[in-house]
Amino acid sequence: MIKLSPISLLLLFTPYVYANALYLQAIENHNGNIDFSLLLNENFLEGTYNITIYINNNKKQNAEISFKNKNNNLTPIITLFDLKQWGINTNYYEPLKNKLDNDIVDYDLLKKLFNIKLEINKQSIYFKVPLIAIEKNTSYSKEKLDDGDNAAFIKYNYQGHYYKQNSLNGQHIHNLQLYNGINLFAWRYRQDLNYNNNNSFSINQQYVYRTLRNINSILTMGDFYAYSPNLNTYKILGVQINSDNAMKDGSLVGYAPIISETAYTYAEVSIEQNGETLYSTSVPPGPFTLNNLPSLGTNGELVLIIKEENGEVRKKKIWNYSSQYLLRKNQWNYYYTMGLVNNPQKRQFPSNKKKELLTQLNLSYGVSNYLTTMIGAEKKGDDIKALIGNTLGLNILGIVSLENAWIREKYHQQYQSNKINYQKVFSMENTTISLNSSFYFRFKENYAVNKEYKKYDLGFHFSQSLNNNIALTLGYNIATYYHSKEKSQRLFINTSSNYKKLSYSLELENSKDQYSNNNQLSIFLNYPIGQDLSHWATARINYDNREKYFHENISFSGNTLENNRLNYNLNFSKNNKEHLDSSMKISYLSRIAKLNINSRFNKDSYSLGYGLNGGIVFHNGGVTLAQDLNDSFAILNFAGAKKVKIIGKPTIESDRRGYLIIPNLTSYHNNKFHIDAKSLDYNYNIDNYSYHLIPTKGAIIAKNIKVTKGESALFTFNQNIPFGATAYVKNSDGTLSDISYVNEDNKLYISNLPILGKIFVKWGSSNKQQCSFNYQLNDNEKQNRIYFKTVNCIKEE
Structure with missing residues (x-):
């Protein structure tokens, strides 16, 4: 019991x-x-x-x-x-x-x-x-693309672990991952290294690449993983050139139908779905074509509405699909790969060859709004694969994909394989039903009998939002195989909701395969501690029918300190075999790195873990440390201004030399960032607080932000100075400051001032239309970082 x-x-x-x-x-x-x-x-x-x-x-x-x-x-x-x-x-x-x-x-x-x-x-x-x-x-626009600056970086991730069990000697495990990069003009060099406690380095990938803007493509050369749709992915020593959809105009990325119609007058044209306007524009009289619609991202029926100038309204049904396999009409994608790949040296057919020559070609073309065709070919050593496929939109019936492959393997001779895939999503109010099925047909069955070949798989998913914030999810998956009567299948049902602050869920699951038939059950409770939703208490238990196994767990987690820099998790667990376990994890996100430490204890063992990850950037201004780095990032130079922050990224700030790393930029898009004016010291001033960066893939962009240092003052004149008169400061080196203007209240606000100096005011070309005054700023004249001073402006003789 x-x-x-x-x-x-x-x-x-x-x-x-x-x-x-x-x-x-x-x-x-x-x-x-x-x-x-x-x-x-x-x-x-x-x-x-x-x-x-x-x-x-x-x-x-x-x-x-x-x-x-x-x-x-x-x-x-x-x-x-x-x-x-x-x-x-x-x-x-x-x-x-x-x-x-x-x-x-x-x-x-x-x-x-x-x-x-x-x-x-x-x-x-x-x-x-x-x-x-x-x-x-x-x-x-391609003219505004920025290939970035010459720079180098190291992204590091170090993890250490000490483990000791009973009276056995403790074991230390260390692992260091390095992702290195060098940018030289439009070329990017990338290297993926790993070092472990066996004192050995291993290079996972090492390659160079660059964008080819004129043909919206990327050229890659070196030792890397080469991906090609519908074909196998290999780690090669070679070259690949492929189209990059991200380089296309934003309105042409993803699938959208091309719509041709006629307007009889100046007309308003819109596209609606379920009463919601997705797109609208105006067109002149005559035939028009909407061929640059951004991807609408929805499945199903759309309504084209044409409102003529005379009040006439015409409507037409059109169909849209959310599918990665469909292309816009007359658009194409390609992948071409050539290189050397390791021979796996199959056990039953040993080979002395260490490398095999690989050649791949894949091409997809949008024939119409409803049809995309694809061809592919692959030759690796003596193995050959050729395929042709079509994806067809069937309006209300969904999407069907047909693929025929001819394969010749050196030891398994040759065979054909046909695949049919069907997708359909039913979307109603608060309800989604999706169906995905694939069927595989093989001929000349003289391939390896000890290898599993799938016959068909079927997936069904149902989700429903009910009243009182109750969500219900039901799913079923089944797959069958050639040369086997066994099936693998999974059925689950999940419901989740919340009562006031308490959230909870219940899930039942049954999974079957040729080895087991298992039933599982779960319930989960989660409750916030305090009012700011920064700390949580969670309780859970597992039950596995096959193993007759219970696992109970209570944990406390949350975030604290400024901008939630410190994250913690305390965990206590127990199973029905009276095995007790406790653990603790703390991580801290600093300006330059992320530090973590953890421990775990039970009656048989204990462990201690620790880690550090971040980035190092080498650039024209020196070396700058970063919390994290992605393939494209920005280096901002605030000319010595410390602790300057970016809105929306409160945990990063400029270092003591004024450098700040924005760790992630999206290639071929306007990346906007705004400087947080509150983070500047009161005597620093920036003319422009908003910037846009448009990098190419992998670009490292260095941006100098114009920062000036000085005091701010509001001068009130004893004389009447004409509204709009210009004022400037002559600096000690003879240069002139930016121009400021006298307002209608006979006052002048001017920033970036030295503590003492001379200001010139001018409202005409003659000497009688100019004046100047000397000033010295005193602390007793200062209120809220601004000096207030009344002055006499003396006209020039």
Whole structure:
């Protein structure tokens, strides 16, 4: 008989494991000091992750996003400035108009305004934004592209771990990952290194690349992983040239239909879906074509509305698809690869060859609004693969893809393989149903019988939002294989909700394969400690029917210090075998790096972990340290001004020499940033607080910000000085300051002043229309960083 603790009677929890890079990052966030049950449900891990932002299903950029637990979901912390950075016109939305850039936008409001979709297991966030709410200047013109400056960088990640079990000797494990880069004009060199406690370095990748703007392509050469759609990915020593959709005009990225119609008068043309206007424009009389629509990011029926000048309204149904396989009409993508690849030396057919020559070609072309065709060819050593495929939009019926492959393997002779994939999404109010199925047909079955070949797989997903904030999710997946009567399948149902501050969820799951038939059950509770939602208490338990295994867990986590720089997690767990375990993790984000430390204890062992990660940049101004670095970033020079900050990035600031690193820029887009005026010392002044950077892929852009230092003063004249008279300071080196103007109240405000000097005032060309005065600023004249002084301006003789 199984004993249940009081926690068990309240809770039951079990996870479903996703094996992907997100959880590797989660382990890094928690520095290995985390009960692995925490990794088994995507809802429960707090921390900062590198997330891909999609606007209308188009990739916008990668961003470091912090997540917190709220209402039983791992919810992103997104500010108003983040939305602006991603090209969203926030003034279009009434609830956002009065918010400041640094204000956090509530997640429930994000879901309401943008129908936000969070796929944390894929490290992606999807926004749906009407085209009229997208900033028009987020795309780029090739003339404004910046290849950046010559510079080099090192991105490092060090992790150490000490583990001791009972009376055995303790074990130290060290690992250092280095991602190095050098930029020289338009060329980029990248190197991925790894060093471990065996005192050995290994090079994972080492290559150079550059953009080819005239043909919207990228050229890559060296030792790297070469990706080609619908073909295999290999690590090669060679060269690849491929198209890069991100280089296209922003309005041409992603799929959108091309619409041709006729207007009889000057007309207003709009596109609507479910009563919401997605796009609008005006056209003159005559035939017109909408061939530069941005990707609408929606599946299903759209309505084209033409409102003529005489009041006549015409409507026409058109269909749009959200699919990575469909291209716009007359658009094409290509990948060409050639190089040497390691021969795996299959066990049953040993080979003495160390390298094989690989050649790949893949080409896709948009034949029409509804049809995209694809061809591909691959030759690796003696193995050959050729394929042809078509993706067809079927209006209300969804999307079907057909692929035929002819394969000749040296030892398995040759065979054909046909694949049919069908996708359909039904979207209704608060309800989404998706169906995805693939069928595989193989002929001349003389291929390896000891290898599993899939026959078909089917996926069904249903989600429904009910009253009282209740969410219901149901899913089913099944796959079958040739040469096997076994099936692998998974059925799950999940419901989640919240009561006041308490959030909770329940999940049931059944999974079957040829080795097991397992039932699992889970319940999760999460409650905030305090009013600021910075600290949380979480309780969970796992139950596995096959193993008759319970695992109970209580944890306390949160963020503290300025800008939530310190993150902590305390974890206590127990299973039905009376195994007790406790752990602690603390991480601190400084201006120049992220430091973490963790520990874990139980009756059999204990461990201690520690880590440090960040970046080092070598540039014309010297060496600058950074919290993090991505492939494209910016170096800002504030001419010695310390602790200057950027709005929306409160944890980074300029160093003692005035340098600041913006760690992430989106290639081929306007990257806007705004300097936080409150972070400047009172005697520093900046003429322009807003800037735009448009980098090419991998660019490192150095930007000098014009900063002047001096005092600010408001002078009141005893004489009447004409409104609009100009004033300037003659500096000790003979140069003149920027011009200031006398206002209508006979006062002059001027900044960047030395403590003492002489100011010249001029309102005409004659001596009688000029005057000057000497001044000295005294502390007793200073109020709120501004000096107030009454002066006599003496006319020139």
